[in-house]
Amino acid sequence: MLRYSLIFLIVAIxxxxxxxxxxxxxxxxxxxxxxxxxxxxxxISLITGRK
Structure with missing residues (x-):
């Protein structure tokens, strides 16, 4: 999901x-x-302890 966020940020720039x-x-x-x-x-992942 972070990858998609960075892709949209690059597209915006x-x-x-x-x-x-x-x-x-x-x-x-x-x-x-x-x-x-x-x-x-x-x-949520850090709180529950899941990866």
Whole structure:
């Protein structure tokens, strides 16, 4: 999940460089959501002791 978050972040940066503001904003939002889902799952995994 962290990999997808980084991919969307790279897409957002590339889109911003080329001037595609709408796509960059959407990709940034998706990357942010995926990153927070990753963090929540990581915390749950650490609390329960599962890998």
């Amino acid at each position: 590339v889109a911003a460089v080329f001037g595609f503001g709408g796509i960059a904003g959407a990709a940034t939002g998706i990357a942010r959501v995926l990153f927070f889902v990753f963090l929540i799952l990581l915390v």
